[in-house]
Amino acid sequence: MASHPRSEFRDDYLSELQVAELQLNAIVNAISPERYSWRPTDTARSVSEVLVHIAAGNLLLLDQTGTPAPPEVYGTLAPQGVQRIFTIIAKNQELGNTITTQADVARLLHSALTLGRESFASTTNEQLDADATLFGQPTTVRRVYMRLLTHMHEHMGQLIGYVRMMGMKVPWPDPLDLVKAAQESMLGKTALT
Numbered sequence: 001m002a003s004h005p006r007s008e009f010r011d012d013y014l015s016e017l018q019v020a021e022l023q024l025n026a027i028v029n030a031i032s033p034e035r036y037s038w039r040p041t042d043t044a045r046s047v048s049e050v051l052v053h054i055a056a057g058n059l060l061l062l063d064q065t066g067t068p069a070p071p072e073v074y075g076t077l078a079p080q081g082v083q084r085i086f087t088i089i090a091k092n093q094e095l096g097n098t099i100t101t102q103a104d105v106a107r108l109l110h111s112a113l114t115l116g117r118e119s120f121a122s123t124t125n126e127q128l129d130a131d132a133t134l135f136g137q138p139t140t141v142r143r144v145y146m147r148l149l150t151h152m153h154e155h156m157g158q159l160i161g162y163v164r165m166m167g168m169k170v171p172w173p174d175p176l177d178l179v180k181a182a183q184e185s186m187l188g189k190t191a192l193t
Contacts, residue, residue: 021043026172033102038166057151059112064133070111
């Protein structure tokens with residue numbers, strides 16, 4: 001079995017981040033603007049609320065890595081500590097209730113995804129190993145970035161469920177469709193020989 005060259009954590013992370021970005025942007029564009037208020041039940045987040053939650057969650061987590069929450073979104077915040085986090089969380093709740101149109105959601109999400117990618121790409125290995133706090137628990141900056149990516153994929157799964165409940169297919173090649181096409185192709189070749 002041939003071995004593959006080891007890649008750096010940074011390269012792997014950026015690759016996975018790109019997958020999440022491409023899929024989120026595909027979902028943003030695939031769901032029609034009038035469906036952004038759709039929710040599967042009265043107690044679940046709407047499409048727009050899930051997308052804003054992803055963006056706002058990224059901004060909160062980035063703030064925990066030392067990348068300041070954008071003042072144009074959050075205004076002036078306390079320097080550090082619990083008050084700062086509570087202010088960001090309260091603002092994030094407000095954003096979920098007020099940013100509802102496809103265009104506004106897409107703009108916030110794009111801004112948060114870009115900030116996350118640029119922040120991670122400019123972080124050194126030493127900075128990734130630095131001490132951080134994640135919701136009051138001591139950790140590393142690396143783990144906070146991992147939580148950011150995990151959070152994005154967690155809610156990507158939720159959005160995939162929403163898309164399918166709305167009677168749509170996911171807006172990228174479905175692995176099962178690819179397997180089926182490969183099997184049909186192989187069967188076709190076998191029949192010809």
